[in-house]
Amino acid sequence: MVDEAETEADLDEAEAKLDEVEADIEAADLPEPDEDEEDEEDEEDVADPRDELETTVTGLRDAIETERGPYAEDAVETIESAKATIEDTRWTEDGEPEVVAAVESFLDSVGEVLDESFSTDGETMADLTAALDDVIETVEARDLDPDDDAGTVADLCEVADELEADLADAEEWDDLSVREKLDAEGFYDVLTPENRKDFPPEWNAIKVYEKQNDPESILHGLEMFGSEYMQGHCIESLKRMGSPEAYDAMEQRAQKRNKPPIEVLGKIGDERALDTLHDYIEGDSDPALQTVTIKAIGEIGSTDSTQAVADRLVAENDTVRSNAARALGLIGDTRAIDPLADVLADDDSNPVRASAAWALNQIGTAEALDAAREHADDRSFLVQTEAEKAEGAMTDEDRAETPA
Structure with missing residues (x-):
């Protein structure tokens, strides 16, 4: 039937006949597979007359479609x-x-x-x-x-x-390869015989763009480079520059909890990053991530972070506690004076206590300086040094207001 069709009309006629055959199959009272035979063999191996006929019809329809056209x-x-x-x-x-x-x-x-x-x-x-x-x-x-x-x-x-x-x-x-694309876009045009010093040339170009304060070109390189090595150099340059133009790219990368982009966000100082960064300092997991993030939060310096950072003054990790204290000093919120004074008095780690004293000096109010000054005879030389700084920073008016 299909083999004999020479025109579209012939194929239409063949398809119409298949429609009739399919209707007859549907209406036919065909025998079902023997139940005993089903028990003895897998169901897939039992012949079903209806399935066999329908499979044949489907094959013929496919053959018709193959013969049609082209159009x-x-x-x-x-x-x-x-x-x-x-x-x-x-x-x-x-x-x-x-x-x-x-x-x-x-x-x-x-x-x-x-x-x-x-x-x-x-x-x-x-x-x-x-x-x-x-x-x-x-x-x-x-x-x-x-x-x-x-x-x-x-x-x-x-x-x-x-x-x-x-x-x-x-x-x-x-x-094109990455280098061919960058070349076509003029990425290497900043290189001259005089400034072409480092290899690979991409790294050389990044250094030049950093000197020219051109974060957009560095961001383009960051997007194009496939190697972590070159991406790392881009991020280091952006960190040194602290350019606001890098915020979106760094915030996106920080979503993956990557530490270098978090450091860049700290240098940029955009408070929008805090919604992401606060989540990374909860609990005591990954002290290294918490340390980097707390430092970045401190550099941003928003008082919205005071409570979140103060909560880390009781973290298990000494480095986390120390960085939390210093971040509070950078933020400069007077609400942090009492918890910092408690750390200075009670913490088991001298470096952490020294960081608390440093933070009190950074806050710089009479109350903060007095809390640090009380430890002039401390067992830790670092704490003594900060206490002496507090004493030196206090004015005569501060001393007059400070109880004896």
């Missing part, structure tokens, strides 16, 4: 796909003329197939897609029949496929 719509779909490729792809400087050549070759070929003349008004991507629209409009207007115009339709599909193949061979931006 003019298939060629139009391929041309539409080529248009989308041209519009959506970033082409290289070498790739653009290759795209122009591919379209012009297609216009000549499709013109021969349709006995028409097609051309472009220019060589821009918009000019090329406009010319392809002209071809599509012409093909659709012809209303080509898959039987009567089978040869023309087949030729149309062939030249459309050739267009797609030629576009696939044209050089796209994504075909």
Whole structure:
């Protein structure tokens, strides 16, 4: 039935017959698999007459679909796909003329197939897609029949496929290596014989951009570089610069709890980062992350962080407690005086106590300085040093207000 079909009409007739057969199968009272046989064998191995017939019908339908076409719509779909490729792809400087050549070759070929003349008004991507629209409009207007115009339709599909193949061979931006992309964008143009000192050149360029206070170029390099080595150099430069332009990129990376971007956020000092950073200092997990984050919070210096940081004064890790004390000193909130004084009096670690004394000096009010000054005879030299600084920082007026 299918093998004998020569036209679309023949295939339609064959499909109609299959519809009748399928209806007959549905209505037929066919024997079910023997239950005893099902018990003895796996169910998949038991023959089901209905399933076998339906499988045969499905195979015949697939064969019909294979025999159909090609259609003019298939060629139009391929041309539409080529248009989308041209519009959506970033082409290289070498790739653009290759795209122009591919379209012009297609216009000549499709013109021969349709006995028409097609051309472009220019060589821009918009000019090329406009010319392809002209071809599509012409093909659709012809209303080509898959039987009567089978040869023309087949030729149309062939030249459309050739267009797609030629576009696939044209050089796209994504075909370039990272270094080739950066070179094309002028990333290395800042390098001269005089300043070209370090290898690789990417690192050299980052140093130059840092000196020029150009965070945007460093951020672009950060986005492009695939190696952690080069990304690390970018982040180190951004940390030294503390540029607000780096906030979004660093905040996004900090979401993954990466420590270097958190350090950069501290240098930038944008309070928006606190919503993320406060979450990282809760509990006693990962002291290294907490230490870096607390330091960054201290550098941001918002009193909104006072309670969150003060809570870490009782952390199990000495380094976390020490950095929490120093962060409170940087924040400068007088609400931290009492908890810092408690640490200075009671903590088991002398370095932590010294950090508390340093923080009280940073806060610098008479009350804070007095709390530090009381430890002038402390067992720890570091604490004594901070107490002496507090004594020196107190004015005569402060001393007059301080109880004896």
